[in-house]
Amino acid sequence: MALTNDQTVEIAEIFRLMGDPTRLRILIYCLDGPVAVGDLAQATGASPSLVSHHLRLLRAARILRAERRGKKVYYDAADDHIRTVVGDMIDHVAEPAEDGED
Amino acid sequence: MALTNDQTVEIAEIFRLMGDPTRLRILIYCLDGPVAVGDLAQATGASPSLVSHHLRLLRAARILRAERRGKKVYYDAADDHIRTVVGDMIDHVAEPAEDGED
DNA sequence: TTAATACATGAACATGTTTTCATATATTAA
DNA sequence: TTAATATATGAAAACATGTTCATGTATTAA
Numbered sequence A, B: 001m002a003l004t005n006d007q008t009v010e011i012a013e014i015f016r017l018m019g020d021p022t023r024l025r026i027l028i029y030c031l032d033g034p035v036a037v038g039d040l041a042q043a044t045g046a047s048p049s050l051v052s053h054h055l056r057l058l059r060a061a062r063i064l065r066a067e068r069r070g071k072k073v074y075y076d077a078a079d080d081h082i083r084t085v086v087g088d089m090i091d092h093v094a095e096p097a098e099d100g101e102d
Numbered sequence C: 001t002t003a004a005t006a007c008a009t010g011a012a013c014a015t016g017t018t019t020t021c022a023t024a025t026a027t028t029a030a
Numbered sequence D: 001t002t003a004a005t006a007t008a009t010g011a012a013a014a015c016a017t018g019t020t021c022a023t024g025t026a027t028t029a030a
Helices: A005-018 A021-029 A037-044 A048-060 A080-094 B005-018 B021-030 B037-044 B048-060 B080-094
Strands: A064-069 A072-077 B064-069 B072-077
Touching: A005 A021, A005 B005, A005 B021, A005 B080, A021 A037, A021 A048, A021 A080, A021 B005, A037 A048, A037 A072, A048 A064, A048 A072, A072 A080, A080 B005, A080 B080, B005 B021, B021 B037, B021 B048, B021 B072, B021 B080, B037 B048, B037 B072, B048 B064, B048 B072, B072 B080
Parallel strands: none
Antiparallel strands: A064 A072, B064 B072
16 A cells, blocks of 8 residues: 555654653553543553643544543543554564564 | 553554654555665665664564565564554544544 | 675764643632 | 632753764675
8 A cells, every 4th residue: 555755754643652651551541431631640650741741742643532521631542543553552562472583 | 451561661662663754664665575775765765874774773673574685685574463553554544534523 | 805785883963852840721619 | 709620831951863974794796
């Protein structure tokens, strides 16, 4: 499959955003359903401010989406592709190395 | 699925490496079969030196693997998970936005 | 051995990113 | 309105990364 330059850059941008451990932790916590910012901060051990900064990036890239309910804002995966990509990668790491590699 | 901290960091590292446009282009060219370094440089428009630097990172993370044949060194995807992850992401970008997003 | 080709590597520059801290905004309750 | 909770944001500090250039190593052929 051939990609345009814009598509390549867009994909790289999504991978890049997934490529920071703090942000990836936040993302993974959001894969199973909406989670509030404060809960993400608690779960990840990052400050609410830092979590909020990361959430903004993830949201801007349409990796996550936000929904306010009262005082809290809940974030969850923007679509199933995101879940699939992260799921595949988890499988990749969970599996033992394949034959033939050096 | 619960991940250890090491696993999370390992996954983030792989995503991070896929998250640079030059490196992603190199990776995508390697998905369909072994490609020599010089051909990757030509195809991507990057210098052989830069391609080599990127290949070293991709190889160290076991995203690609190398095989020398005479003077040339051929790189290809280390396993099918890599192909799957990139393929999923291409689908993600190729598809129109889903319902319900803001 | 020498030369030519193909790739790899170290150092340095330029740029970009993550994180913290202080402060601002939104929502609800009193 | 005031206070309390929850989240967002701007700026700066600390740190990391991509790229280039010069040079080094491997392989083959003469």
